[in-house]
Every structure is written in C-alpha cells, then in structure tokens.
Amino acid sequence: MTGFDAPASGWLLKRCPVLGDVWRRHWCVLGFDEEEDTWVLDCHAEKSRKLVYHIPLGMGARVLTKQWPTALAKHQQQRPCSFLLDSGEGRLCPFFLFDAVSQDSLSTWQGALSTCARELRRRLQTEEEHLFRSKLWSVEFRRYAESLGFAGSDAEWNGEFNEICEDRGWKEDSSITLKHFTKFVSKDEKMEKEHLQEVLEGLKGERELPVSDAWARQSVASNLVKLKSRSDIITAMFNCLQNVDTGRIGCSELRRYAVLSGFEGDADEWAEEYEDLCADQGWSKDTGISRLEFAGLMKDEQMGSDEELKAILMELRMSPKKRRTFDQMSQLAGKTASRNRVDVTELDRSALVAEAFRCLDVRRKELLTSREFRRYAELTGYDEGEEFWEEQYEELCQEYGWTPEVGVGLREFEEPWRGKGAQDGAPTQKLPDQPKNSGFMLARAWHC
Known part of the structure; x- marks a missing residue:
C-alpha cells in the first residue's frame, strides 16, 4: 500500500x-x-x-x-x-x-x-x-414453570427446583444451559409445538399466557405420587442413583441406596460388600450396574417393599443441602432396618409409638417438622403429594391443638394413638398398618 x-x-x-x-x-x-x-x-x-x-x-x-x-x-x-x-x-x-x-x-x-x-x-x-443472559437461573426457570401451571409459594418453588436439579443431575448453584433446557422441554412428549409457541408469546408479553397444567407432567414431586408399579419406582431410583457421565451405578452411587437401606459400615467395608455383590451377580465392578441389572436386583421384595422404596426415593430426591448426611441416615435407616421382626413384636404399644417417633426425628430435636411428619404419612397411606400436604397438616394440628410452627413432640405424637386399642395387649405389630385402612385423612385414620 x-x-x-x-x-x-x-x-x-x-x-x-x-x-x-x-x-x-x-x-x-x-x-x-x-x-x-x-x-x-x-x-x-x-x-x-x-x-x-x-x-x-x-x-x-x-x-x-x-x-x-x-x-x-x-x-x-x-x-x-x-x-x-x-x-x-x-x-x-x-x-x-x-x-x-x-x-x-x-x-x-x-x-x-x-x-x-x-x-x-x-x-x-x-x-x-x-x-x-442466555443461561437460565432458578428465577428465570420459575417463569417458565408458572407459564405451564406452577402456582406454588417461594418455598415450594425452591423445593421443586431442588428436586428437578437432583433428578436431572443439574447443579443448584449453576445455571441451566440451552442444552439442559432443550432436553427438559423435549422430555414432555405431550407438549405440542403450538402450545409451546403460545407460551413463548406469553412470556414475551405478546398475548395472555394459556391456561395449562403441563407443569404437573414435569414436576418431580407430582411424578413421585404417580409411581404406581414397582417397575416405575425402580426406574425412578436408577435415574436418581446413576452416574451422569457413565449412565450406570457404580460403587459410590449404590452406597447411597445401601446406607438408606440399613448399611452401617465404612467406605472400606462397603467396597468389599460391593465387590462381593458384583461377583455374586456376575457384574463388572469397574463398569458399574446397568439399568437392566439394577431392575433385576430390585425386583426381589427382600430389597424392600414398594412403600419402603418410595420412602428411599424421596430421600434420594432431596437436595444436597437438605439431605441428611450419610452418617445421620445410617443411624436412622441402619438401626431401624437392623431390628428383626421378633424385636418389634416384643415392644408394647407405647414403646412401639416411641420407636416410630425416634426414627422419624432425624434431626434429633425431639420435635417433628411438617416434612418429617409427612414422611410418616406417606409411609402409611398418604398419596396426594406436596400440593395438599400443608393443608392436611394444618387440619391435623387444629384438630389436636398442636402448633404447626413448633412441631410435634413425642407427647403430641402419642395422642392420636390413645383411646381405642391403646391399652397394653393390643396387637402392636399391626399398628403401622392401621392408618392405611382409611385411605387417608391421617387424623381420621388414627381414630380407626
């Protein structure tokens, strides 16, 4: 130039x-x-x-x-x-x-x-x-959820978002990428393109948001209630346990289930237990357990009843911040699972109720919060999900004069079991099954 x-x-x-x-x-x-x-x-x-x-x-x-x-x-x-x-x-x-x-x-x-x-x-x-800005955080993602029918409080959204992150393998403190969001939306096969377009226009303010209940199809909490067959429960458990990178369940992933099921050993003892299990089942301990292999293992009811697996699944889906530590869960699940049937039947009614309370009190505060009490409710027949639980819990507190903000102590927990059949000599081993027979209204069931 x-x-x-x-x-x-x-x-x-x-x-x-x-x-x-x-x-x-x-x-x-x-x-x-x-x-x-x-x-x-x-x-x-x-x-x-x-x-x-x-x-x-x-x-x-x-x-x-x-x-x-x-x-x-x-x-x-x-x-x-x-x-x-x-x-x-x-x-x-x-x-x-x-x-x-x-x-x-x-x-x-x-x-x-x-x-x-x-x-x-x-x-x-x-x-x-x-x-x-091209990444979504909890606040932006909530707008999408609300456009599909979510109408919960801030606390309910935090719980819902934590469960979604746990279910999808997302990190709560990280953003949701376009890839994550695309996979999330694509999973709902019933979401039609036209409806998604209406939602998009509504989010842009170009039209009123359409009336929708589509969020219930994506909600982890709602889907947990819908798990009817044992196969559905096992599939959901595998999704929670699997390693995001390999798509299989390895030694550390299976230990999460084992601890919640009663295993009390340390890491070395679990490694030995895992190796023996793989050898017995013909699995590769290095490759990990496939979906089919896990399903074959869990079909055996000795691995837990459907209700027990649901309870474990609920714990698996807790956010890491709220999930009990392995040591706490080991104390809870291990001591409970290690009791054989003879031990339970030897307890009188009062001791059995106290033992149930102790197992539910995972925080060791001698008070059951709404969430801890809900765990008992779900194990004994409640199946209406998170949406209606607070209402049920408040009605229960009103009926017995409890203070919801304080929680339920052992004395209050024993109260519904007093009265009919409360005398010593009642068939205590049947006690946990009695509330199931009423379908649920937990307070009404306790009068049965």
Whole structure:
C-alpha cells in the first residue's frame, strides 16, 4: 500500500493465537469513506473475497508496536503498522499492515486505535453479558414453570427446583444451559409445538399466557405420587442413583441406596460388600450396574417393599443441602432396618409409638417438622403429594391443638394413638398398618 492519497489494496497478515506462528491473510482495501468521513480498511476473506471486517481507521496510521515477527523477516525494509482486532476467539490480537503513512499522522492514528480498542472491548463485554443472559437461573426457570401451571409459594418453588436439579443431575448453584433446557422441554412428549409457541408469546408479553397444567407432567414431586408399579419406582431410583457421565451405578452411587437401606459400615467395608455383590451377580465392578441389572436386583421384595422404596426415593430426591448426611441416615435407616421382626413384636404399644417417633426425628430435636411428619404419612397411606400436604397438616394440628410452627413432640405424637386399642395387649405389630385402612385423612385414620 502506498498511503492515503488514493484507495489501495494489499494483504493484511493476521496471527491466530490458537495456531501459534501460523498467519492468516486477508485481502484489504484501504480508502476514504465519504459517508463516515474517515479512512476505512475493508478486509476480505482470502478465498471467497467476502467482506470480513470493516474498520474505521481515523485520519492516519502509524506503527504502534515494535514487535517484529520472524515470519515477516522478508519485510524488514518496511516497518509494519498494527492495530487491534478481535481474533474470533474472544481475544485482542495484533494485525500488521505495511507501507504505513507518514509520521505526521501518528497522533491521529493513535486516537483512532484507542477508540477502536474501546469499542471492541465494549462489544466483547456486551457479548459476554449476552452469553451470561442466555443461561437460565432458578428465577428465570420459575417463569417458565408458572407459564405451564406452577402456582406454588417461594418455598415450594425452591423445593421443586431442588428436586428437578437432583433428578436431572443439574447443579443448584449453576445455571441451566440451552442444552439442559432443550432436553427438559423435549422430555414432555405431550407438549405440542403450538402450545409451546403460545407460551413463548406469553412470556414475551405478546398475548395472555394459556391456561395449562403441563407443569404437573414435569414436576418431580407430582411424578413421585404417580409411581404406581414397582417397575416405575425402580426406574425412578436408577435415574436418581446413576452416574451422569457413565449412565450406570457404580460403587459410590449404590452406597447411597445401601446406607438408606440399613448399611452401617465404612467406605472400606462397603467396597468389599460391593465387590462381593458384583461377583455374586456376575457384574463388572469397574463398569458399574446397568439399568437392566439394577431392575433385576430390585425386583426381589427382600430389597424392600414398594412403600419402603418410595420412602428411599424421596430421600434420594432431596437436595444436597437438605439431605441428611450419610452418617445421620445410617443411624436412622441402619438401626431401624437392623431390628428383626421378633424385636418389634416384643415392644408394647407405647414403646412401639416411641420407636416410630425416634426414627422419624432425624434431626434429633425431639420435635417433628411438617416434612418429617409427612414422611410418616406417606409411609402409611398418604398419596396426594406436596400440593395438599400443608393443608392436611394444618387440619391435623387444629384438630389436636398442636402448633404447626413448633412441631410435634413425642407427647403430641402419642395422642392420636390413645383411646381405642391403646391399652397394653393390643396387637402392636399391626399398628403401622392401621392408618392405611382409611385411605387417608391421617387424623381420621388414627381414630380407626
């Protein structure tokens, strides 16, 4: 290029940071743009000659760097001028342009370069902010849930979101990517394209949101209630336990189930137990347990009744922040499971009720919260899900004069069992089954 007297063309060499010393070439035309009232540099792709960059240069150009790439040694008689441009990898990289204009234009060129760099940094910042906004967090995801029928409180949404993250293998403190969201939406096979379009228009404020109950199909809490067959429960358990990367259940994943089922040993004892189990079943301990192998293992009712598996599944779906630690759950599940049937039948009615209370009191506060009490309710017949539980719990508290905010102590827990059949000598081993017979209204069942 010969200067700014007339439009000129030549090669612009660009060093790509990813390729090291490899240089890319762009065919450039340098000239004065009357509309922009400034000199501009138009860079075209080498092969297609498609316009790649349109860069206002200001009124002059001059060397701003003393860097002299080895690859340009043959051009030593020409001092390169340089300016900064986005490399396409989100970084500012040097470009070298030859036959710079005179020294008199240095200040003008420096000003133009500074402006260009500021604008470039601003654009990169905007793109980063856009990238950040293109991810969903709990608050944004709730808007989508509400558009599909979710109408719970903040606390209910937090619980729902935690369960979804646990079920899908998402991290609660990380954002939901487009890939995550696409898989989530695609899982609902009944969601028609037209309905999704209406939801999108509603979220944009272009129309009223359609009336929908589609969220119930995606809700983990609702789907837990819908698990009718043992096969459904086993499938849901596998989904909770499986390693996200391998799609199988390994040693550490199966230990979660084992601890909740009564295993009390340490990590070394469990590793030995797991190895023996794999050898007995003909599994590869290194590869892990497949969905089919897990289903075959869990079909045996000695692994737990349907209700027991549901209770374990509920614990598995708790968020990590709310989930009891392995040690706490080991104390709870292990001591309970290790009791054989003879031990239970030897307890009188009062001791049996006290033992039930102790097992439910996982926080060891001698008070049962609504959530802990709900665990007992679900084990004894309650199947209406989280949506109606608080209402049931409040009615129960009103009937017996309990304070919901305080919780239920042992004395209050014993109260519904007083009265009919409460005398010593009653068939205590049948006690846990009695509330089931009423279908549920837990308070009514206790009077049966």
